[in-house]
Amino acid sequence: MENQHNKKWIIIYGSVAVALIVIYYLVNLPIFISWEQYIPFVRKLSLSLFLIAVIFLLSKLIERLINSQNHIEGDRYNLLRIVRFLAIVFSLIVAASFLFQNLYAAAVSFGLISLVLGFALQAPIASFIAWIYLVFRRSYLVGDRIQIKGFRGDVIEINYLDTSILECSGDYLGNDRRSGRIIRFPNSLILREEIINYSGPLIPFIWNETAIQIAFSSDLQFVEECLLEAAQKDFKEQYPQYEMQKHTQWEPSVYFRNNIYAWMEAVISYPVEPTDTTDRRNRILKLALPILNAAPEKVKFPGGVAR
DSSP, X not given: OHHHHHHHHHHHHHHHHHHHHHHHHHTTSGGGGGGGGGXXXXXXXXXXXXXXXXXXXXXXXXXXXXXXXXXXXXXXXXXXXXXXXXXXXXXXXXXXXXXOSOHHHHHHHHHHHHHHHHHHTHHHHHHHHHHHHHHHHOSOXXXXXXXXXXXXXXXXXXXXXXXXXXXXXXXXXXXXXXXXXXXXXXXXXXXXXXXXXXXXXXXTOEEEEEEEEEOTTSOHHHHHHHHHHHHHHHHHHHOHHHHTTOOGGGOOEEEEEEOTTSOEEEEEEXXXXXXXXXHHHHHHHHHHHHHHHXXXXXXXXXXXXXO
16 A cells, blocks of 8 residues: 555656656757846756756655555564655755755854744654654554553654554553544653663564462462463464474463462463453453362462451
8 A cells, every 4th residue: 555655656757757857958049038137046946956857756765665665564664754855855855955056155154043943843843852862763653562651552653753552452451452532742852861672682572461269278380280271272273473483481381489468379471462461360260260269179369258
């Protein structure tokens, strides 16, 4: 779909460029001699517009090339943003050269304007600089789940001035599911706040854990085996694409700890995709609890008011 959209604009910019270069040479024909005083202006205008059309044509060709490559979604998004930004910058340079006959005067005027705008637009400029930092530092990409200043969610857009995330958890949920709300914050926030990115060295997984309460007299070996079997079975069913390349650091593990209510907790730690934390916890419990409940002589759970 994106390539079809680019193809349409490639045809448009290409046609406009051809038309403008034709105008540039046609105005020199004797038929236009009566408009001689306007010819230099028309030629310069048509040449400037031709160059701008060529710049945007090249940008669309590069975008088409980027979309055809097998890039990570976040990298492709950043590359497209850079190409579009450079196209705008070069177009403004061409437009400035048309508007100002004296390039030195244009440079001085641009410098004075930049000085004034620098004071008036400090916050947007800081956010734009932060965007450049994001592009090269790759603190987060589109598709990553991040946490910053109490906000947590999945990055859906990184603009030149702000970032949009689809909120997870939030004020109304007690789990890690998406709340449906969109949070937008200025890019400058990353220059003064720490960022937690869920796409760490174990990508695409992070570690999560789930605890169940059992009695001290339970068969701990049996409990451990049941929890591990449930986690491994769910991994195989839900992440078959990673089963063949399964790393040792992705192996689930079980540990036991005391509970403040005098019971013991059996805790299963397991790898999970950041967007699947709540569902994977539910699946593991649904697989493990029937097996544990079927062996009351080996596993005892809190009962009555002690539960």
